[in-house]
Amino acid sequence: MKDLLVLEIGHRFQQLSDAFYTLIEPQPLDNTTLVAWNSDLASQLNLPRSQAQATKLTPYLFGESIHRTFSPLAMKYAGHQFGVYNPDLGDGRGVLLGEVMNRAGHWVDLHLKGSGLTPYSRMGDGRAVLRSTIREYLCSEAMHGLGIPTTRALAMATSDTPVYREKVEQGAMLLRTASTHVRFGHFEHFFYTGKLTELKLLTDKVIDWYWPKSRQSENPYIAMFDQVVLNTARLIATWQASGFVHGVLNTDNMSILGETIDYGPFAFLDDYQPGFVSNHSDYESRYAFDQQPRIGLWNLTALANALTPLIDKQALETALLNYEQHLNREFSLLMRKKLGLRERIDGDGELFDEMFAVLKQGALDYTYFMRQLSELDRQGEETILTSIKELNTLPEFQNQLSTWYDLYIKRCRLEKTTKKQRCRSMRAVNPKYILRTYLAQQAIEKAEKGDFSEVNNLSSVLKNPFSDQHKYNHYAQLPSDWGKKLEISCSS
Numbered sequence: 001m002k003d004l005l006v007l008e009i010g011h012r013f014q015q016l017s018d019a020f021y022t023l024i025e026p027q028p029l030d031n032t033t034l035v036a037w038n039s040d041l042a043s044q045l046n047l048p049r050s051q052a053q054a055t056k057l058t059p060y061l062f063g064e065s066i067h068r069t070f071s072p073l074a075m076k077y078a079g080h081q082f083g084v085y086n087p088d089l090g091d092g093r094g095v096l097l098g099e100v101m102n103r104a105g106h107w108v109d110l111h112l113k114g115s116g117l118t119p120y121s122r123m124g125d126g127r128a129v130l131r132s133t134i135r136e137y138l139c140s141e142a143m144h145g146l147g148i149p150t151t152r153a154l155a156m157a158t159s160d161t162p163v164y165r166e167k168v169e170q171g172a173m174l175l176r177t178a179s180t181h182v183r184f185g186h187f188e189h190f191f192y193t194g195k196l197t198e199l200k201l202l203t204d205k206v207i208d209w210y211w212p213k214s215r216q217s218e219n220p221y222i223a224m225f226d227q228v229v230l231n232t233a234r235l236i237a238t239w240q241a242s243g244f245v246h247g248v249l250n251t252d253n254m255s256i257l258g259e260t261i262d263y264g265p266f267a268f269l270d271d272y273q274p275g276f277v278s279n280h281s282d283y284e285s286r287y288a289f290d291q292q293p294r295i296g297l298w299n300l301t302a303l304a305n306a307l308t309p310l311i312d313k314q315a316l317e318t319a320l321l322n323y324e325q326h327l328n329r330e331f332s333l334l335m336r337k338k339l340g341l342r343e344r345i346d347g348d349g350e351l352f353d354e355m356f357a358v359l360k361q362g363a364l365d366y367t368y369f370m371r372q373l374s375e376l377d378r379q380g381e382e383t384i385l386t387s388i389k390e391l392n393t394l395p396e397f398q399n400q401l402s403t404w405y406d407l408y409i410k411r412c413r414l415e416k417t418t419k420k421q422r423c424r425s426m427r428a429v430n431p432k433y434i435l436r437t438y439l440a441q442q443a444i445e446k447a448e449k450g451d452f453s454e455v456n457n458l459s460s461v462l463k464n465p466f467s468d469q470h471k472y473n474h475y476a477q478l479p480s481d482w483g484k485k486l487e488i489s490c491s492s
Contacts, residue, residue: 021096026066074120141463150260181261199309
C-alpha cells in the first residue's frame with residue numbers, strides 16, 4: 001500500500017459528466033494470484049520492480065480492496081463492428097482505475113481488464129479467460145519491443161474463478177496501461193445520440209490533453225483530426241511492415257492517439273499470404289492483412305462523419321485525402337530500412353513490388369526472409385540464397401527468387417555504406433523473434449497447468465526481438481504445419 005501512496009494519480013476523464021461513464025468497482029476473482037509483473041514498465045510508473053514486492057499490491061490493483069486514490073469507472077462508447085453501427089458498446093469487462101504520472105511526467109491510463117459486469121456488458125459476464133489474457137500480455141510487450149505504438153501490460157493475475165466459454169476456463173485479469181483509452185467510438189456515440197454538447201466537450205478535452213499545440217491553429221478541430229489521420233496511417237504502416245494482423249479493426253478498437261489496442265484474434269504472418277485472416281469469425285475477410293490499410297481509411301471516415309457538427313465536411317475530406325500519402329510514405333520508409341536501402345534510386349518501387357510477388361509466390365515466411373537478408377555480411381550471398389530456397393523447392397519459384405535476389409544484390413552494391421554497416425542497420429529493424437501463434441499457444445498450455453515459465457521466457461525474449469539471444473534461439477524456429485493452422489476467435 002505504501003508504494004501506491006507515493007503515486008501521483010489523476011482522474012481527468014471523471015471530470016466529465018456521467019454521460020461519459022459509470023462509476024463502478026471491479027468485482028474480484030476468487031483466490032487472485034499475481035503470475036506476471038512487467039518490471040521495466042513498473043519502474044517507469046514508480047512502482048516496485050520486484051514481483052515479490054508487487055504481490056503485496058495485488059489486492060489494490062486487482063479489485064479486492066480498492067485503494068482510496070483510485071476511482072474506477074467504465075467508459076461508454078459505440079462503434080462500427082464489421083461495418084455495422086452498434087450503439088450498445090462500452091467497457092463491458094474492464095474499468096479505468098485512474099491515471100498515473102510516469103517518470104517522464106506524462107499521464108498514463110491504468111486499466112483493469114476482466115474485472116466483471118458493468119452496465120455495458122450486454123449479454124457477457126464481464127470476465128476474461130487466461131488464454132486471451134496471456135496473449136494480450138505477451139503481444140502488447142512484443143509490439144512495444146518492435147517499436148510499434150501500443151497499449152502495454154503491467155501485470156497479469158489468475159484465479160480459481162471458472163469462466164464459461166466454449167468450455168469452462170480459468171478466469172484472469174490484465175492490468176494494462178495506455179496513453180489514452182479514448183476511441184473513435186466515443187465520438188460516434190455522442191454524434192449518433194445527438195449529444196452535440198458532449199461531443200464538443202470530448203473533442204475539446206482530447207485537444208487539451210493530447211494535442212495542446214492544436215489550440216494555436218486557426219481551426220483546432222481540424223488540426224486535431226489531421227493528427228489522428230497521420231497517427232493512424234503511421235500505425236497501420238508499421239503493422240504492414242511487421243506482418244501484424246489485428247483481426248478486429250472495429251471503430252471501437254481504434255485509439256484516438258494511434259496506439260494498438262484490444263488484442264484479440266491477432267497474429268503475425270508466418271507464410272506470406274496477403275489475404276491472411278487471423279480471426280476465424282471474420283467470414284468475409286474484412287480484416288485480412290492486406291485490407292488493413294483500406295479499413296484504416298474506412299474507420300477514419302466514420303470518425304470524420306461523427307465530427308461533422310464541429311468541422312466542415314470539405315476540410316474533413318481534404319484531411320482524409322492525406323491518409324494514403326502518409327501511409328505510403330511511412331511504409332516506404334520502413335521497407336527501405338528493412339532492406340538496407342538509404343539511397344533513393346529509380347526502379348526501387350519495382351524491386352519492392354517484385355519482392356512481395358516472390359514472397360507470395362513462394363509462401364515464404366515473412367520474418368525469416370527479411371532477417372536472412374540482414375545476415376548477408378555474416379553468412380555470404382550464396383548461403384543466404386540457399387537457405388531461402390529451402391523454404392520452397394518448386395523450380396518455377398526458385399528461378400523467380402534467384403532473379404529477384406540478383407537484382408537486390410546489385411542494388412545493394414549501389415549503396416554508399418559497407419555491407420557490414422548496411423546489415424547491422426537491417427538487423428536493428430528486422431526481428432529475429434516475433435510472437436508466433438504457436439509460441440503463444442505453447443505458453444498458454446503450460447500456464448493452464450500452472451507453469452508460467454514460458455510466459456515469462458517469451459516476455460523476456462520479445463522485449464529485445466532484434467538481438468541474438470542464443471539461449472532462446474528455439475523461439476526463432478519456423479512453425480510446423482500444426483502451428484500455422486491454429487484458429488483464433490474473438491472469444492475471451
